[in-house]
Amino acid sequence: MSTAETTMSGPVHSLGRRELLRVLNRTGGTSIVDEIIVKVGTDIIEGRLLPGDDLNSVELARTFGSSRTPVREALLTLEREGFVEISAHRRPRVAPLRIEEVRELYRVRAHLYALVSREVVQVAADADIARLRVLQEQLEQAVEDDDVDRYFWINVHFRNTEAEIAGNRTLCRVLDSLGLRMLQLRHVSLSLPGRIQRSVEDHERLVRAYEDRDADLAAALTSGLVMRGLAAIERSGWTGLGSADGR
Incomplete structure (x- = not known):
């Protein structure tokens, strides 16, 4: 799979949601940014998104009914955790891990x-x-x-x-x-x-x-x-x- 839109299926386990937000110290857990973090993070953890896969910001915004601003914030949060690579002049992608x-x-x-x-x-x-x-x-x-x-x-x-x-x-x-x-x-x-x-x-x-x-x-x-x-x-x-x- 090459883009995030192919992974937006399947429920997020409640324990998974809680764990992701706990590690990220996001105590609210109800914002659209949190929803994007939980879904993309879970897709990476559970292998629906693989190292090297592109993360299409436009498709993510469409999927979550948002502007691209919360998508960027979510991906930057995941970048800080080493989950996502964001480089100039290319789409964000799932980070490799040697x-x-x-x-x-x-x-x-x-x-x-x-x-x-x-x-x-x-x-x-x-x-x-x-x-x-x-x-x-x-x-x-x-x-x-x-x-x-x-x-x-x-x-x-x-x-x-x-x-x-x-x-x-x-x-x-x-x-x-x-x-x-x-x-x-x-x-x-x-x-x-x-x-x-x-x-x-x-x-x-x-x-x-x-x-x-x-x-x-x-x-x-x-x-x-x-x-x-x-x-x-x-x-x-x-x-x-x-x-x-x-x-």
Whole structure:
């Protein structure tokens, strides 16, 4: 696909909307700019728009019944997050992401979430662990329904809930600074054949480690879970350089 008008279909998952606006610190969430950000951002994350695809400002304005001004503001916001490239004398496009950058992001995230898991074990109340168990059950249902997008956004909510339970604000800010690009990569990984089945099994082991209050095991499991996502991307041959890369 080469332009954004071919992607304006399908509902945006409510968890996805909330997560995009939270990361971007857009607390209102009701403006036309927010609507464009959510839809274009979700299309990129869920793979309906691929690296290198053009974003047609005129068609976006027509789709959302707006002038081009809110479209420009939305795309500039997504550019700041590394989702969009805006260059002189050409249309904005979905930004590429080289595999070397992907590896760096995953390694950082693996270390950070190992720390999150240790802090969850140390500070979580029984009710907090029960919240994670409920989310695990929702993940299992999404796998049973073979709904990758729903599984992905519940997975995101699971990770955000862990960080919230850990209560380390600095750690949460650092995780958020990885921004929306990690959401895109995580969706790529979980969309690969067999990945959500392996992921839900890994999450079950992680929840049991939390229930057993085993910090070392929880940290090892969560780090391994993150790095298996990277391994899946590497095995797929994904390059992130353009929509013709065979992803």
